[in-house]
Amino acid sequence: MELLPQLLLAGVVIGSIYALAALGFVLIYKSSRVINFAHGQIIATGAFIAFALTQRGLNFWLAGLIAMLITFGLGMLIERVFLRRMVGEPIISVIMVTIGLSSVIEGLIHLTPYGAGNFSFTTPAVLSGEGLSVLGTQLSRTQLAGVLTALALLGGFTYFFNKSTLGITMRAVADDQMAAMSVGTSVERVFALAWAAAALTAAAAGVILGLMSGLTLGGLAGIGLKVFPVVILGGLDSVVGAIVGGMLIGVLENLSAGYLDGLVPGGGTREVFPFIVLIAVLLLRPYGLFGTKEIERV
Amino acid sequence: MPASRFTQTGNYRVRYQQDQTIFATSAEQASLIVGVLLLLALPLLLPKTLLRDVNMIMIFAVAVLGLNVTTGYTGLINIGQAAFMGVGAYATALAATRLNLPFFLAIPLGGVAGALVGTFVGLPSLRLKYLYLAVATLAFQIIFEWLVGHLPVLAQGGAISMPTVQVFGIRDSFLNHNRFWYYLILPVLVGLGLLWRNVLRTRHGRSFIAVRDNDRAAAAMGIHPGRAKLTAFMIGSFYAGIAGGLFAYFQKAVVIEDYGLHTSVQLLAMAIVGGLGSLPGSFLGPLFIVALDRFMGNASEWLGAQNIFPQGVDAATALRPLAFGLSIVLFLMFEPRGLANWWRLVRLYFKKWPYKF
Numbered sequence: 155m156e157l158l159p160q161l162l163l164a165g166v167v168i169g170s171i172y173a174l175a176a177l178g179f180v181l182i183y184k185s186s187r188v189i190n191f192a193h194g195q196i197i198a199t200g201a202f203i204a205f206a207l208t209q210r211g212l213n214f215w216l217a218g219l220i221a222m223l224i225t226f227g228l229g230m231l232i233e234r235v236f237l238r239r240m241v242g243e244p245i246i247s248v249i250m251v252t253i254g255l256s257s258v259i260e261g262l263i264h265l266t267p268y269g270a271g272n273f274s275f276t277t278p279a280v281l282s283g284e285g286l287s288v289l290g291t292q293l294s295r296t297q298l299a300g301v302l303t304a305l306a307l308l309g310g311f312t313y314f315f316n317k318s319t320l321g322i323t324m325r326a327v328a329d330d331q332m333a334a335m336s337v338g339t340s341v342e343r344v345f346a347l348a349w350a351a352a353a354l355t356a357a358a359a360g361v362i363l364g365l366m367s368g369l370t371l372g373g374l375a376g377i378g379l380k381v382f383p384v385v386i387l388g389g390l391d392s393v394v395g396a397i398v399g400g401m402l403i404g405v406l407e408n409l410s411a412g413y414l415d416g417l418v419p420g421g422g423t424r425e426v427f428p429f430i431v432l433i434a435v436l437l438l439r440p441y442g443l444f445g446t447k448e449i450e451r452v
Numbered sequence: 453m454p455a456s457r458f459t460q461t462g463n464y465r466v467r468y469q470q471d472q473t474i475f476a477t478s479a480e481q482a483s484l485i486v487g488v489l490l491l492l493a494l495p496l497l498l499p500k501t502l503l504r505d506v507n508m509i510m511i512f513a514v515a516v517l518g519l520n521v522t523t524g525y526t527g528l529i530n531i532g533q534a535a536f537m538g539v540g541a542y543a544t545a546l547a548a549t550r551l552n553l554p555f556f557l558a559i560p561l562g563g564v565a566g567a568l569v570g571t572f573v574g575l576p577s578l579r580l581k582y583l584y585l586a587v588a589t590l591a592f593q594i595i596f597e598w599l600v601g602h603l604p605v606l607a608q609g610g611a612i613s614m615p616t617v618q619v620f621g622i623r624d625s626f627l628n629h630n631r632f633w634y635y636l637i638l639p640v641l642v643g644l645g646l647l648w649r650n651v652l653r654t655r656h657g658r659s660f661i662a663v664r665d666n667d668r669a670a671a672a673m674g675i676h677p678g679r680a681k682l683t684a685f686m687i688g689s690f691y692a693g694i695a696g697g698l699f700a701y702f703q704k705a706v707v708i709e710d711y712g713l714h715t716s717v718q719l720l721a722m723a724i725v726g727g728l729g730s731l732p733g734s735f736l737g738p739l740f741i742v743a744l745d746r747f748m749g750n751a752s753e754w755l756g757a758q759n760i761f762p763q764g765v766d767a768a769t770a771l772r773p774l775a776f777g778l779s780i781v782l783f784l785m786f787e788p789r790g791l792a793n794w795w796r797l798v799r800l801y802f803k804k805w806p807y808k809f
Contacts (some may be wrong), residue, residue: 236781236785247788248786250780254784255777258781261772261773265765265774276797298629425598426599429595432588436588440584
C-alpha cells in the first residue's frame with residue numbers, strides 16, 4: 155500500500171495551509187462575529203505582494219516578511235474604513251460588505267499585471283535540495299518548510315491567545331463585548347488587531363501556497379471558499395478547531411480524490427467532498443467539533 | 453371625487469370608502485395607464501441591443517423578487533439563488549427536450565422543480581440561523597455546480613439547446629428574438645410581482661416579517677418559525693425556478709456558467725442595491741447592476757484604447773468587479789435601504805407638492 159500514506163501526507167500538507175487560512179477567519183469571527191468572504195482575496199493579495207517584491211530582486215524570505223507586514227496594515231485599514239461603520243448593522247449587511255470587498259480586491263488585483271497570469275516563485279536555494287522520505291513517500295523541502303511555518307504560526311497564535319495580555323484581552327472581547335468595555339478594554343482596538351492579525355496569517359498562507367503550487371488569482375482566492383468547510387467542522391470560534399478542521403479537511407479531501415474519483419464519472423470529488431462534509435456537520439453538529447454551543451431559550 | 457385631482461395635498465378623507473380607493477387622484481390613475489402603455493411600446497422605442505439588456509433585467513427581477521422573499525422578508529441569507537435558478541433552467545430544458553412539453557408548461561414545471569429543491573435545501577433552517585444558513589446555501593451552490601458538471605443527462609454542464617417557441621402563429625426567430633421574449637416575460641414579471649405583493653399581505657407574509665425581526669418572539673406569539681422559513685424558501689426558489697426557465701429559453705441554451713456562484717452574488721447585490729424587502733427595489737436593483745455592468749464594459753473598452761494601463765492588463769476584467777464591489781459596499785455604508793428609498797423620496801416629493809412637508 156503506497157497510496158494511503160501518500161494521500162495522508164499530501165492531506166496534511168494542504169491541510170496546514172487550510173488551517174492557516176481558517177485561523178485568520180476564526181480570528182475575525184471570534185472577536186467581531188463577522189464572516190469574512192474576502193479572506194481568499196486577502197490571501198491572494200499577500201502572495202502577490204511578496205511575488206512583486208521578489209520580482210524587484212528582493213530576497214524571498216525578506217519579501218515574505220514585508221508582505222506580511224503590509225497586509226497587517228491593510229487588514230487594519232479595511233477594518234477602519236469599511237467594517238467599523240457596520241457595527242450593529244444586520245448580519246446580512248456585514249456579510250455583503252465583505253462580499254463586496256472581495257470583488258473590489260479582485261478588481262484591484264486585475265489592475266496590476268498579476269491578475270490574469272500564472273506565476274511561480276523562484277525557489278530559494280535552501281529549499282531546492284533533496285526532500286525527506288516519510289512513511290515511504292517523498293516530501294519535498296518546500297512542502298516541509300510550508301508545514302513547519304504553518305505549524306509555527308498556529309502554535310504562536312495559540313500561545314498568544316492563552317498567555318499574553320493582548321491575547322487574553324481579545325478573548326475577553328470575544329466572550330462578552332459589553333463586559334469587556336465596562337472594564338476599560340478598547341473594543342475597537344481589538345477589532346482592528348483581529349483584522350490585522352488575520353490578514354497577516356492570510357499573507358503567510360498565500361506565500362506558502364504560492365511557493366508550493368504557483369500563483370494564480372483563481373487558485374489563491376479559491377482557498378477563501380475552502381475555509382468554510384474547515385471552520386464549520388472545527389467550530390467557527392475555536393483556534394484549535396481551525397487547526398484540527400484544516401488537517402481533517404485536507405486529509406479527507408485527498409482521501410476522496412484517491413479512493414472516490416474512480417467511482418464517479420469525471421472524477422474531481424476533491425472539490426465537492428469538503429462541502430458535503432460541511433452539510434453533514436451542519437445537520438448533525440452545527441457548532442462543530444470545538445465550537446461554543448449557543449443555547450437559546452424562548 | 454377629490455378636491456384636487458392632480459395632487460394629494462388638500463384632500464381630506466372623511467369616509468372609509470374614500471380611504472380605501474386604490475387611486476387617490478386621477479393623476480395617479482393616468483400615470484399608471486401611461487406607464488403600462490410605455491411598457492408595451494418599449495420594444496418599438498428602444499434599439500435592439502438595449503432591448504436584450506431590458507429582457508435580462510426583467511428575468512433577474514423575477515429571481516430577485518424570490519430572493520427578497522427569503523432574504524429581504526424572512527431574513528434567511530441565501531447565497532444559492534443562482535443554483536435554484538439553475539435547477540429551474542435544467543428542469544425546463546429536460547421537460548422541453550426530453551418530454552417535448554410546450555414552453556407554457558415547461559417553465560412552470562421549472563418553477564415547481566426549483567420550489568421542491570429549495571424547500572429541501574431550506575431544511576437546515578429548522579435548526580440553523582443566520583451565518584450557518586448562509587454557509588449551507590453556499591455549500592448547495594457549490595455541490596449543484598459540481599453535480600451538473602458530472603451528469604451526462606445534463607450534458608455535463610455544456611450547452612443544452614432549447615427548442616424554438618411559437619405563440620399565436622408567431623415564431624421566435626433570429627429577427628424578432630428580443631421583442632418576442634419581451635412580450636412573453638413582461639406579463640410573467642407583472643403577474644409574479646402582483647402575486648408577491650399579495651402573498652406578503654397574507655398571514656404567511658406577516659409571519660415572515662415576524663420571524664425576520666425576532667424569531668424567538670415570533671415563536672412565543674404562536675408562529676411556527678420553521679414552517680415560515682420553509683414556506684419562504686419554497687416561494688423564493690419557485691420564483692428562481694421560473695426565472696431560470698425564462699433565462700433558458702431566452703438564451704436559447706442552458707450552460708452551467710450562467711448559474712454559478714458569481715450569479716448568486718450578483719442577485720444578492722441586486723437585492724441589496726435595490727433595497728431589501730421592497731417591490732420597487734426588486735426592479736431597480738437589477739436595472740442598476742445590469743446598467744452598471746454594461747457601462748463599465750463600454751468605459752473600459754474606451755479606457756483600454758487610450759493605453760493608460762500597463763501591458764497585460766485587461767481593463768474590463770479589472771474595472772467591472774471593482775465597480776460592482778464598490779457599488780455594493782457604498783450602498784451598504786451610505787444608503788442601506790437602497791434605491792427603493794430614493795424612489796420613495798421622489799414619490800413623497802410629488803405627493804406633497806407644492807408644499808415641502
